[in-house]
Amino acid sequence: MFFSLARLRAAIFSSLLLSTSVAFSREQSLFTSSVTYCEPPETLLIQQFDVAYFAKNQSISFNISAASVQANVNVTANLLLNVYGIRAINITLDLCHILGGALCPLPMYNFTGSDSISLPESLGVQDKIPGIAFKIPDLEGVAQLVLTEVGTGVVKACVQATLSNGWSTHQNAVEWVTGGVALATLLPSIWHSLTPDALLPFRLIDLLLLYQTITSSSFLSLNYPSTYRAFTLNFAWAMGLFSTSPSSSLQSSIDRMRHLTGGKLANSTSASPVGLVNRKLSPYNFLGGHPVVPSPLNRRSIDTFDLSELANVTHTKILSTLASDSATQGGNVQTVTTSSSNVLQAGIPIFVNFLHIATANAFMTIFLCALILIACALGMFALGFAFVYFLGRQSSDRKYRSKSGYPSFVRAWTIRLALVLLSPILVFSFYQWTLKDSWLAILLSVIAFLVLLGALLYPTLLVLRYARHEGREALYNDAKYLASNGALYAQYRVPRFYFFLPLLVVSFLKAIAIAFIKGSGEVQVILMVILEGLTVVSYLVLRPSRTRGSDIFSTFLAIMRLVCTGLMISFVERLNVAPIPRVVIGLVIAVLFSITVLVTYVNLLINSGIERLWTGRSARTSDRSGSTNASIMEKGEHAAADKSSSSEHIGRPNNPTPDSGDQLDPGFLHPFLVSPTETEITSACTSNRTSATMTVGSLLPRRWSLTPLNSPTGSSQAHDPTSYNSHSNHVLARYSDTPPSLRHGQERT
Template sequence: MRFHSTYSNMLATSLLLASLPIGVLGGDILKTNGFSMCSDNSDITVQQLNIEFNRATKKIDFDVAGTSAKSQNVTATMIVTAYGKQVYTKEFNPCDTNNFVAQLCPVPAGSFSAQGSQDIPDSYVSQIPSIAFSVPDLDGQATLQLKSLDDGQTLACITSTVNNGKSFDVPAVTYVAAGIAGAALLLSGLSALGAGGHAGTATSSPTFGEVIGWFQTMAANGMLSVQYPGIYRSFTRNFAFSGGLIYWEGMQTSIDNFRKSTGGNLTDDSVAYLKNATLIYDNSAANITKRGLDSFMLFARDTLSTNVNSTAANNGTADNKVMHVVHGIQGYVEQLSIPQANTFMTVLLIFAIVIAAITVGILLFKVILETWALFGSFPKSLTSFRKRYWWLLAKTITNLILLLYGVWTLYCVYQFTNGDSWAAKLLAGITLAMFTAILAFFTWKIWQIAHKFKKMEGDSTALYDRKEIWRKYSLFYENYKKSYWWIFVPSIVYMFAKNCVIAGGDGHGLAQTIGQLIIESLMFVLLVWSRPYSLKSGNWINIIIQIVRVLSVVCILVFVEELGVAQSTKTITGLILVVMQSVLTAVLAILIAVNAIIICCRDNPHRKKRKEAEKNLNRDLDTLTPLDARNSLLMDPTEYKRTSVRGPMVSAAPLGTRGGYDPVPLSEQQTGYVGGARRFGGAEGQEHLLSDAASFGGRSASHERSFSHERTESPAGRAPRLPDVDLGAPGPYRGGGY
């Protein structure tokens, strides 16, 4: 059957758009990879199968070995499929002259092996599309059937996956993704450092949290219990690190020992077991599972060449591998060589290692600062860290909990339903309850503060304007508008609900996918309705990320087994998913680079605003006029501009300040100076003081005459003057005190 040309064209076009590197392990060659039995009660047991097609030579080379219960003539049928399409089939008799295979003519009783090659006609080679030799993670299958020549009864059926040596599962993709996440983390740190602790400052998108959240989404997309094409399954595996799934053999062995001592069963769920197993996914093992062949033995490809009845020695070694059927979360984690029962403990230990590294780093920096303080003076900007390093550690841990809360919920719920160690289940329950309590406490505290200030001041802008509040709680709402500070609450609920659906619905792909689609759509509606981010770039980037999330779940619907979509369509959809998610990842990386350039090139916006405010104030003071309301007679503009600390507009002691307002000069009689010498007492001074004090109690006739006389003076003579008080005696006016 000819592979549909439309599918080939679409695959070729999509491959041109793929932006991530592909590991190339071969040329125009298709090979089998492991094998399994596809028949019951076989008279012939196969122990080795190796089939290779070389397009350049147009030959199929095969190497098969096994045992037979009796000697018999057989016919062999070779069937090759790609993406669910049968692209090659050939039946031959090993005893024919053109296809003679001495080891199979007839099949002897006991052990046997057969090696040979078959020429493939051009008519069949042309039916295999060129895309099959270049597309990564080829979904192909080769089947070899041996039938009795006498009655046509099937004696043996062996099937194997076919690959072309190309895959999206390469370390380079993981390293690139980790580099993007690291760059986002560094950029977020530089933004916070540039803000200088300024309250109300938002971080430019994409932030570290947004990048990690996107990587976790791609990893979670590969955990659903659906029939993924190999190309998408390999692609999602590259982002497992974002959720804490990092393979370390020593750690896995320790977890196995821990589980064994706490009620775990290591028979078919351990590192040693996975080393000796071949993973069979749902889409290639559904029929095998129905036949109840889960316990059949598999054997990897090797150089075994056993003659009839084992008369010749082995030229190689054969590694027995068991067939291990997997799906969903189990299939995702075990392709990383992590046993499914070790999933939660792996993430817990990775989390503990990260926390330990952060703690050691902060304490080491603290020691450096203390040593610096003993031998010199360090910048004032580091004084805050020196005083609050424990608080910084607590804030960092809280931020890490917020980043991992979604996937932590997934692993804990999965541990409850699939774990076998009571201690691991207990740790999952304690940590999930603790993380939920921490986030609930901060939510309640922020809500309480917002409600308090809204009641007192009419709004909750104090969450952004007050530095102490901002320093403590801003990690939850720093990028949101002041009127949408509460958006972090539905965001936490969104992470919790999404991952509960994935873990709780494991094994039910349709329910998982529909639940995911509903949750992602609700989050999309919330973002479009509120547009809560304070920066326009934040709104656009997060809305686009959410759109891709929704479209990804729609594409995953194609992989649901109940819908019965053709395998070729699934492969095309998987490739579209890879391209779509790769393009978004590349766009985030470009935006991170652009933000980094902007931060390095532009001035600090807060420092710039502060300088502009000072410049405007000095300009206003320079342009004051006598009639300007700001031109107070009790303020010296020159002195005000010269001082670094702004004092009150009205002087506390206007009459005695240097450079201030100088009242009308006093007469010698009033000041108590005679000929430049001050009178410090005497009868005259005392009498003058008593007379003036007495005049405060009432107005004498002479005083009235004096007052009326003053009113008749010309305007030039009406200058400000002090009361008629003798300032020579001790008092509050001139020198001396009580």
Template sequence: MRFSSLGRLALLASLPAFVAAEPMLTSNSLNTCQDDSSFTASLFNVVYTPNNNSASVDIVATSSVEGNVVFDVAISAYGYQIIRTTVDPCKAGLAGLCPMTAGKIPLNFNLPVGADAASQIPGIAYNFPDLDATVRVFLNMTDTGKSVACVEADISNGKTVDLIGVKWALAVIAGLVLVASAIVNGLGHSNAAAHIASGALSLFGYFQAQAMIGLTAVHMPPVVRSWTQDFQWSMGIIKVEFMQDIFTWYQRATGGTASTIFDSLTTVSVQVEKRAIPDAAVNLYRRGVAAVPRVATSLMRRANVQTGSGSYIVYGIQRVAFKAGIETTNLFMTGLTFFCLFVVLTILGVAAFKGWCELAAKKKWIKPDTFLEFRNGWLTVLKGILFRLTLIGYPQMTILCLWEFTQVDSPAEVVLAVFFFFGMTATLGWAASKVIRIARRSVAMHRNPAYILFSDPQALNKWGFLYIQFRASAYYFILPVLGYLIIKGMFIAFAQKSGTAQAVGLLLIEAGWLVAASVMRPWMDKSTNTFNIAIAAINFINSIFLLIFSDVFSQPPLVNGVIGLILFFLNAIFALVLLLMVIVSTILVFWRNNPDTRYQFMADDRASFMKSQSQLTGTTELDALAATARGDKGGYKPGLDLDDDNESISSESMRRRTDTSLMGAPNHAGSGSLRGNMNPPRSPVDPSVPLFPAAGGPPRAPSPYGNNPAAFRAQHNASPWQRGAGYDH
């Protein structure tokens, strides 16, 4: 067999670029794979097209080798070596390489590739997405046989799973499901809305977990890098050309120095790090630093690792930015801006919907009671939505803000990072503490945390995003969720220089989260628990794969190639199943007259406590009597807000229970206050008058317990508001 033409292709055509309709193999960087390598390339672009059997070569190499060399070429796919041969540049007629001379070697020519070499390339190499193929070449001195250099290039075919259509589809589906949950809730189907919202948030969390895998500094196979790139939109990493110009201007205007890696692609190669950063690259980088002014050196350390030959190496968060076409110094501002835009557009959307509802009700396009609760308390609903958006964007902003602390792109950006990270953390922490205080107050008063958490519409609309997806007794679980997110974000942001540390840390975090979710099962019902535990299990499996990719086990490259394919297919199938489950459940909700019947009612009996505003605006005598029997304040108080100093069903009831001067007072509750009035208001119901007077109707029979509903409750044990919630014993 003739290997000379194949050797030329192997030596010159190397790393992947995958960008054309016609079959091709491309490479755009040459990596060193040996300490003190005497041959490097700052620019390396090779494109082989089988249709014309030629390779276009554009190389700027630097060599310190003098004399005749032999190329020892090894070609592997997915870690499996398929070709091993030697090439003599003198016999192959490679101009400028026989003999090898010291200095800079510019090469720009078209190299014909023989039919024999082309026939050895399988057809699948041109079609399988994210081809994981590598060419490694050792330069051995002819006279001594000693290796003086090692270079490695990755080969691409232009096909990838990193597709803009996939990103749009995932983003649109997640957004529509969240909107659907809000609409269903506005129509009064709170149980169905809670299930849809919980599924949508869990799905979005899974998307963000996939994106976080790509943000780690662990060296991953090409298909894993591209797959995780499909989910980077969930972290706000979205390229818009004019925005990038604005971010670059803002950074320079506030004292920063913007990286210009994309402006240098015609003269400098960028190595998208696939395996561990070679020691040779780090050594070359250190040697290059000594010869560069301090300002430029600082930029290189902050933005990307630059080797002594002039090429760049990107990994981790920088790798994601480069793949997205974003300068690394603009990444923080990109994520921050899209989060803010998301919040602003949501506010405008809610306000516009409120205006449309009022207009539609006035024009009688909809029934007067449609979306009544939203229309009457839309500001409280908006507060709850903003809190929910803060929770959704917290993983994204945690990673980007903490990473910005290590980059210091400009003083102003660091200030923004401090404000958003600590502001969002304090906001969510304070909201979680409010939920816990409300729940504890409910337990102290009613022996049931669900009572106040779900019976107060303002508390439910404002704080419900933190606990409605959990069962009532697991109201505190939002704190473990926040802790899980912040610790995970710290490992990703602060350990960018050690992929192994990130892999081990994420493995422990995901293992702990899986155990907690499986043992505690905090979500509201069995199906929701299964949904979230399955996501936790997949995240744990992914963390195991990530540990394998870190080469901590020193496994052969073939293992990494196979594991990369398994990770891709496993997560692609799982993501498809999750999407179908969420889409089908959402569609079925709109097809049912009463969507709540599709879901079993919660064991915590929350449905018994949920009181919509339309239900509470009634002032009938029956409502007042029911409120008196329960020991609640009668009627609905629009100003009720448990996080203010206003009166609430809990604060007033607690005062009655703890004020010794009122211990003997009847437990009647009207809409008035007992403060400053030792004579409690009388019940609006006159026992001597029939409850529902009708012509000729018999008078109401007197209660055998008189005006003391507490006697009835004592005889029948627990309050009807407590029965069935697991607090009877």
């Protein structure tokens, strides 16, 4: 008798979760991804609830542990399948009129069972589930079972299970690729940064800020479709949010720290956080946030499924025992209602919990990741200093003098590191202040905010003050100053050196909008659109970059941010946009951001100088042949001159100084890595001038001295691909006598 009732209950659970299924991936399948109570349980208690449907053989696999603990309860069962807000299935079964009344009243059993059942074709399950449900990423489907007492209409049990098909826009491979590109760009950027105004370091910062923009676009209090939220999780690492395991020791340590210092907010859950999402949001899409409970007066009995055939299906591994006082009271299944304190609201709470990071742990996670990054940077700086110091001890004075530029190099990369940490620290420090949880976390957030503010505000004030007293051109003419603080302004034209300042202000205002206006997604998205719109206008009007290509690229990034932010207006809850259009818009935004990332990759490739791999060889060949011919002609001319005047000009040098009107031959400087000293040049020229018949040559200006000291003029030429065609051309370009201020002014033309 007990086994017969167990089979009947298994049939009820199987039919109940007919559509509730899981996509065990490339097989067409559906499965339950989370289970929660939508009303406090009274009759039915659930400890485990895993059900999967496989389309290939129309079978259901389940692993269920539940208990009925109340006697003499007659109920009706309502099964609702909500897919993208559409009620695909909504049936009500009077359990007293099926299966011979075996479930009326509901028997008191602790049921534990696992099995795989092939469903009869007469049920027509395959026809009721469209094929797209097995392929669309991040399916938004919910199955709900409500047990209502006959006569009184009191809800005795309400269970909701979200559905998944195994497809998602959140992929670990994407995280590795995006992170790998950033790391692969880091070393070339360090090398290029030896020239202060090289573009590659600035493009690396642009890439990381783009990653952070995509991630923070999910921080607003909007009703994001599940597929877009999953897409943004691919870039969460750029904000210092790394996905952790449910049993992460790091998160457990943060939990203990918070609770020891006054923290009272909930810890992260080991289960899928989707079960705790507000019922008004995706994937639930219940209007008003309340579960759909049928009225006892208006319920309809639809006998769509012929359950009698399930009674003849054989089962294996089915266990059934009498209920006892030791029955688990609800197990790990949580109750989530509109008045529950554990509900995850839109924005940062939902986002971080999908990474198994509690809402109150978000800042401490960012803070610890920032400390690790800073420690790595300090270690690299120390190794670099040791390397430079070793070279200074072992090398000539020329190499030893290069050590004087290393502090400027460290200072520049410190500014770049602060720019990368700006958005994460600002957003989560401000957000931590709104939580009012754990005084230690709040204290650390204040310290982090002040340190970051000092790291960026101090060089900003130095730049503005220097420009005010010395002039804008001095910012670019002073090589040491450019190397130290050029990370802020070197990519901009001289008249627009200040353009970095409004960008910092925009980042600050965005953080304020995300953290302090979290109660209104509508206001947040409007402010974001305004800020992005002003950024686009500033790029179009001011055209701050030194080259036309840089202006086009920066404007493109700003326009794409504006378009994607504008499309997010459709996610405002008050507009009640239907789930399917929201999903389509979310996919469009994801595609636009993906295109922007790819364009940035191409720009990184161009600015890395990789084109020299296939253009450098031919250029070097032509330069070598040209310099060889010039040397031969030069030797012939010198030999003829020496032969004609050997009797009159004893001791005349073989390579005389050229006439003042002649252009210096690149081949003349090409063989020399280090020029003669000033003393040698002066003595040679003086001896030539003593000759009565000497009519050529003049004192060589000091600007031709090939010293290894940095020059601001060389930095601006570093981006010209032609300057790399030959060593001689590079030397001439680097030590050109054109004033640096004029060169920066001419780059726009």
